[in-house]
Amino acid sequence: MDDSGYLMGGAAFLLMIPLVIIAMMMLGLDEHMASCTAEAAASSSVKRAAEDLKDNIPIITREVLNESAYRVINGDECPDIRENIQERLDRICSGYLNLNASCTVNSVESSPDDPFQVEVNATIRINEGNTGHLENVSERVSVEGLPDPLPFRVLGKLQHNSTTVDYGDKLSNHLNSCGVRGDLYINATGPFIIKRCPYEPYDCHGHDGVLINCLLNGYYHESHDGACYLCRLQGRASCPHPGLETFIIPGVCASSGPVSADHVLFTEPYEGDPVNCSGFILYLDGGHKLKYGLIP
Secondary structure: OOHHHHHEEEEEHHHHHHHHHHHHHHHHHHHHHHHHHHHHHHHHHHHHHHHHHHHHHHHHHHHHHHHHHHHHHOOOOOOOHHHHHHHHHHHHHHHHOOOEEEEEEEEEEOOOOOEEEEEEEEEEEEEEOOEEEEEEEEEEEOOOOOOOOOOHHHOOEEEEEEEEEEOOOHHHHHHHHOOOOOOHHOOEEEOEEEEEEEOHHHHHHHOHHHHHHHHHHHHOEEEOOEEEHHHHOOOOOOOOOOOHHHHHOOOOOOOOOEEEHHHHHHHHOOOOEEEEEEEEEEEEEEHHHHHHOOOO
């Protein structure tokens, strides 16, 4: 081969070098793009799973509260609320394909500023490959529309329909055992479903038509002396948390009688004066009269 042949071969070789480099760069770029695509897909899957878990916490909590209330109403013990929520979230986590997911329920407690809500605190952990997600969440769940388990925990099985509890002689016997007049509460009635009273401030109950509408609808009110929903499930009529109270309507009118607030009747009943509301009788002490604007 003459010199020109060597020159041509060398030139061709030199021309191939950048082509090889470019090919290697393109291969590396393809690998990088594939890696980025996989990471983006993993990130998207992790985010969707995290949002799904957050959405399911209040749904599952409300289901567990409702089922637990009806177990109590039917005479069974109240199950562990947190454990029941945890078991159902675990089942959801196990259904995520290619994800290592967990949602740990740290606490289920009464809301510190609204007794009509329960607060669930949980930690969500999700991993897929090198992509991870860690988040502490706090979800609030309304108890409005759920049945009130307290009368059934205190008095046992009672007759009820979808809105009203009929106490028969159960409350009367309970009050007699406490040393107060139980005969006034024979065939007393009270609400079955938790409903927030829309009439605020509460002292407006003294206005025409408000108290009777409250009684007919079976509304509940915030009360420092009443029990929160979780404590009601445990049969406690009073607790240290922000609580609820409603009225139980007696069947007999007298010059005085046990105060008609549910937490009073279910703990340590004491006497109040009769208040006539369009034919309904309530017995109220000075504190409740003041709270609801019923002092003349």
